[in-house]
Amino acid sequence: MTSALGISAFYHDSAAALVDDGTIVAAAQEERFSRRRHDPAFPALAAAYCLTEAGTKLDDLDRVAYYEDPRRKFHRVLWTQLGTAPRGLSTFRRVLPEWLAWKRRAAATVSDRLRDLDLGAVPPVVCYRHHESHAASAFLPSPYASAAVLCVDGVGEWTTTSLWRGREDRVEPLAELRFPHSLGLLYSAFTYFCGFKVDSGEYKLMGLAPYGTPRYAPLIRERLVDVKPDGSFRLDTRYFAFLLGRVMTGRAFEELFGGPRREPEAPLTEREFDLAASVQLVTEEIMLRLARTARERTGESRLCLAGGVALNCVANGRIVEEGVFDEVWVQPAAGDAGGALGAALLAAPAAGGRTHPARGRDAMRGARLGPAFDDDAIQRYLDDNDLPHTRLDPGELSRRVAAELAEGRVVGWFQDRMEFGPRALGCRSILGDPRDPAMQSVMNQKIKFRESFRPFAPVVLAEDAEEYFRLGQPSPYMLLVARLTDAQRRTAPGQEEARGLDRLRATRSTIPAVTHVDHSARLQTVDRADHPVLHRLLADFKALTGCPVLVNTSFNVRGEPIVATPEDAYRCFMRTRIDSLALGGFLLHKADQPEWTESGDWREEIPLD
């Protein structure tokens, strides 16, 4: 029996994960504790949490598993310098000192920082390759005994895209594509060009795509990326600036797409809609070809996905829709945070092999791998702060919340262990009634304080999912997009001609708040056995309204990490127009709460995402 602490750090989305004999005990991202979104710092707080959750000290662990190989990454940095000379002096001056000082020895830094925690002697640090960590996180916890594995991201050491075969308790490499040819970086270049932040605004670009027409797709295929029939591709790096510095695109890119990039927060124009639609289409085409190649080369009927591009749930949905594989499973922490989990799973495999596939289940515990707060702890918090509340038994709480949702109230829902990965899956969520056509704009503007174009996601009873969505397989982690069934669609007169953001105003379905303008939805299906508390709430809401769907968005405001503690949840509840807060077994109403005062404007303290 072996146990390991996995660490991902120093780029973005640092995280820690603890695995004991192949079982995932705990996993969390540092941002939730430090309250700094996508925190790249060493995950001291997340690591300490994992050890506490496991009731163990560093002494008791066999290994620390680091999610990438710093020496190989340094090798890539040096070769990039040789490849770009004489034009890369500014990058050379910026990045070389930190690489020489500590980054090439990141594993030793991890060891030093763990020693600083004062939680026992640090076991040996083992480094795995970035894509190997992703591949392990995709396959080992998946519900499949064997599968094809595809990892697609920005870049790790050299690899940007990799194909593996997962069998029993290991992943075997088959083929890869290398830096600078990266689908993640292509998508990020467009994210940057459309005025969004790289490494977090990709989601916005994907949400923007259905408003546009893909009129630039031929240009992208012809000039920016050469895609072969087997899905392998190369970028023409003359059009990109990421090899040379901090920005993603330069003058050549601007000339190709009609002028300079959109400035952040400037109004969105037709060009951005169409650029988003175009790069999304090309991304889907590449992902489909990669998936077909994965199927051909492995002969497997199931696919596991990880890497940042696997968070592109629209592309994932296309793979499912086209029937490339019989079934697809996506690691919920598909980005770099999941690398910590993959590395830990590699370092501490189960002595008896993977047994969960035989039971037809994945090993992620519904991604509920973070800290929980029991009712005693919540009671103490409420009493210490004199916060008016009602204590209810679980059945009564569920019925009361369902009734409030049915009346159009917005409810903060804080239950169970915090989710691992970027999505809130019904433990740190804000919920609402999807039938209400005004709900999308209310939630975007008065609760999340974010752009009006951004869609919301539905959470649906697994047993009723087929009635609403055309998917044909479970989507427990909200990483697959599906089309609404015809029975649920509604088309208002004149709706077909509307363009751009005008398309938002039309009622599109029986659940307009969670139906995107192209009748798609990023779906979470809820199975009773996997997620009993959320399942009960959905069933209670259905009993009242006939509708088995709720709006589910992460419990935070724009730019802020998802809430972790009851205190975080209460703060977010009071800062926004959330009407009620279900905190474990307690229900709080906004009208009963003491007046909320803060020094200064909290909106200014949270950076825009």
Added chain:
Amino acid sequence: MPTLRRLAAGLLLPVLYVLVVVPVGLVTRLVRDPLRRRPDRAATSYWITTGPAEGPGGRHS
């Protein structure tokens, strides 16, 4: 230390860049572009096969 680092970044690194990185980079590229930056429209595939020997396995540091 900060002064030393500033000195290194301000003076030594540009010298190192001009005297080492630029010539080595230019000569290397005469032989082969390490980044393979241009698409090869005639190629049928860009996949690089990774065998088990090249692939997995943790490395102790």
